[in-house]
Amino acid sequence: MDELRNDVRNEPRDDLVVRTDGLTKRYSDRLAVDGVGMTVRRGEVYGFLGPNGAGKTTTLRMVLGLVRPTAGTATVVGRPAGAADVTARVGALIEGPGFFPYLSGRDNLRALARYRRLGDEEVERVLDLVDLTGRADDRFKGYSLGMKQRLGVAAALLGSPELIVLDEPTNGLDPAGMADMRALVVSLARGGQTVLLSSHLLAEVQEICDRVGVIDQGRLLRESTVAELRGGVTLRVRAEPEDAAIAVAMRLAGDDGVRREKDGSLDLDLAADAAPELARALVAAGLDVHEISARERSLEEVFFEMTGDQHTTKEKVS
């Protein structure tokens, strides 16, 4: 954690759109967020990952100034989080869209546009971006969950803010809608906007995010690029007898470099070019080698390992 904070201090300030330092929120006896130091760089898509109740939404609320931190600071576009001149440069969809149910989607956006002094043409632009123009005159209360979500994203895009905070933006969207949302997020970043999004859909985050932060039980466990987090290519081995295979694998990859999959195969922290050496060692030890393959760990696997989730398929062998 200290290492992470030192990294944060070394970032050029202009490059950081969001910077939190020791951000903490306590609700009576429950520590919801515990000293989070997070950095979001200009123009990137930052994925904020964590299991339910990990503190993602509370952190995002503090970044938006909706919730006061118990301790620590949050700086957004170089100013204290929540200041009016900050929220004017930020668009957000936090924990589900909050709109007036009796108004149409279009009128809801018009009302919000008035707060930002934006004209109707901006409302039409964002409606078009989320493909909601055709249903824009329907009342919000009649919208499906996916349409409500699209309207929430449209509201976050009003005025083309520098930073767009999206909390679970694909909730309720069908597969096509999710694909559209991914494309939209990528295009926003290409257009120079910074996107901070939280999502449970790790494959989606892996696909569109430049960097990720993983939070669990209120603490930021890791913040890095997706590639760094996934750790590059590893070797997968399936050989028998298993105990002997583990011994050979540990000799080459080290005690901490071998993980056993539930199907009996081994995952080794070895580069792909170590495969011939591994094959020779296994054969020399008289083992039956069924498979040696190079593989890349998915973000989901890394996430489960980091958060100790019961769904992980791996166990350490050392």
Next chain:
Amino acid sequence: MNATTNGTTNGTTNGTMNGTMNGTLGGIVDSTRAELMRLRKWPAVWIVVGAWLALSLMFGYLFDYLAYRSGDSGFSNEGETKAQLLAGLLPPAVPDVMVQGLPMFGGALVMVLGALAAGNGFAWGTWKTVFTQGKPRTSVTIGSLLAVSAFVVLVMLVSTVLCLGCSSLIAATEGHSLTMPGLGDVARSFGGGLLVLEMWALLGFAAGVLAKGPALAVGLGLVWLLVVENLLRGVGSLLSVVDAITHVLPGTAAGSLVGALVGKAGGAPGVLVDISGGRALVTVVAYVVALVGLTLVVVRRRDVA
């Protein structure tokens, strides 16, 4: 979704806009415009406004006029002669008629309006949305209060016009000369009635903010306004301490202010002469100021989920 955006346009635009658009006054104007737009399109608002106007006309004119025409004594003024009953329906009586229902029924309805306007923002999550639109919470809240207040003014205006219209119609129907009330009297009643309604609307708004929802705010507010204060005044006739307390309660202040305007207690529920008109005016104004302050402090300090 159309994945073409114009994200690069925002940097300088926002930078130059911020200085002018985020000033407190500008923020209040923008917030008021937004709130007025959403309130005027809310059917619940018009139901509340319509309910008050219908009640006002029914109890102010319709029933008394039917009683007058049928030869019975007045609906709410038992024992009055037909001539007295008719006098109360003619234009010169408008300054009294337009305010007599305000302390209780009008107050109850605008309190519901205030509680709905503020409380539903929490229930629907719309406070969360508008607090991230580039305006200070104080400006947004003042904008919302001003928008609700605009509807209170509208209620008083329409109510006054309808009272003048109904009384003129009755005067014409009954062959009386069309003598209008003094402008000063109408203005005095309009101002007093506006203060009373504003106090109750702000009380509803504050209750909606404190309760973080409309249901509890409306429920407790109505019980307080329609039941608790009346009970306390009853107990006050037995216990001087309670009596002294009732003199600073909003219902007593509102009722006494209207009582001072019409020059008598009774006639309509909630109209009192428990405290002087001057003291009632000061108390109502104090409530208006205190409720605005309380609302702003709570909204500014509170976490919004």
